[in-house]
Amino acid sequence: MLMSMTGFGRGESSDDTYNFTVEVKSLNHRYNDIIIKMPKHINYMEENINKMIRKRVRRGRVEVYIDLKYINDNNVNVNVDIPLATAYKEALENMRDNLNIDEDININHIIKMPEVVKTERKKDDENKIWSCLKEALDEALNNLINMRCKEGEQIFNDITKKTMNIKNMIEEIEKRAPIVVEEYREKLEKRVGELLKNQYELDENKLANEVVFFADKSSIDEEVVRLYSHVDQLFGCLNSNESVGRKLDFLIQEMNREINTIGSKSSDIAISRLVVDFKSELEKIREQIQNVE
Structure with a gap:
């Protein structure tokens, strides 16, 4: 049966850690062109996503939008660089005294300084995160294909x-x-x-x-x-x-x-x-x- 190149599909999947929302839009294009927009820290999944799409969509421009939310986000470490914060505090106090500024230095001033507070995400379980993403992507592609078939x-x-x-x-x-x-x-x-x-x-x-x-x-x-x-x-x-x-x-x-x-x-x-x-x-x-x- 003939299939159109235009369509839209949406899919969502969750487990105890991840919640994925995937939207797939396809447009007219001479070749099979796939554009993926997703969080940078899961860019390593791009090849798997491409393979999955190319099996279902053989021609057209495909735009994929992936949103990831952590349900129980215990995977983030927050690190404070105390020596750097101390150096900033001393520099600010010195500047205040030399400029005769009547203001106390507080934590809000220091926390805004570059590199004082750093967040670092722990490594995700690749198999687990791909399993959740794959389910949402599969649902989105099914909806996309259904729309393309109807048209x-x-x-x-x-x-x-x-x-x-x-x-x-x-x-x-x-x-x-x-x-x-x-x-x-x-x-x-x-x-x-x-x-x-x-x-x-x-x-x-x-x-x-x-x-x-x-x-x-x-x-x-x-x-x-x-x-x-x-x-x-x-x-x-x-x-x-x-x-x-x-x-x-x-x-x-x-x-x-x-x-x-x-x-x-x-x-x-x-x-x-x-x-x-x-x-x-x-x-x-x-x-x-x-x-x-």
Whole structure:
């Protein structure tokens, strides 16, 4: 089933120590581009996160936002540099006395000084924290995929309908092509007759040669065959479980090339109108597949 490249998913997981909230947003992109924003002290998990996402999302820009809260935060050590604090206190007192400032030095002045108070987080249990994060990420990806599938189903229905319209147009063009040659013969014969004013005998061989030359020059058989082939491949892609966005884009380009050739070969008004309608419908499909994974 076709899948859209746009979607959003959210997941949350907790244990006795960690609480993870994960939000995943995907947008249109030519390749598989993953952007992860998370607390710096768990950056070592980025590779695992990337692998998990790439298994589920094959194309599109994926933005991941990870929030971590500690439920029982006993993993932080607070260290006070007493010698440094003492040095700051003495320096402040000296500055106060020299500047004749009538103010006492208190702890609030010292604690604001650089490097006096340092917090250091104890090393997390990597397996435990990954287990909690993985659960939240998995939930977020499931919700993301569900949204992408629902939108993909709508795109599938729309492209299928438009592709059937295109196939019907190809059939009309194919039926019209031999009629164009016959009409050309009749018009040519009539025109030559008018010019000769029936005073001279019409050379049937020369007339036939001219009609054959016109038929060969305006033949669109190859283009029609290729268009049918492209339509069949397009239907095949729509029903594939693979990532088909790029292939669909290529097929649309090739179909546009073939219909342009038909338009340039044919001088028939009916076929020209079909070519215009065909290109209009093809452009609508092209716009849709820009959002297909």
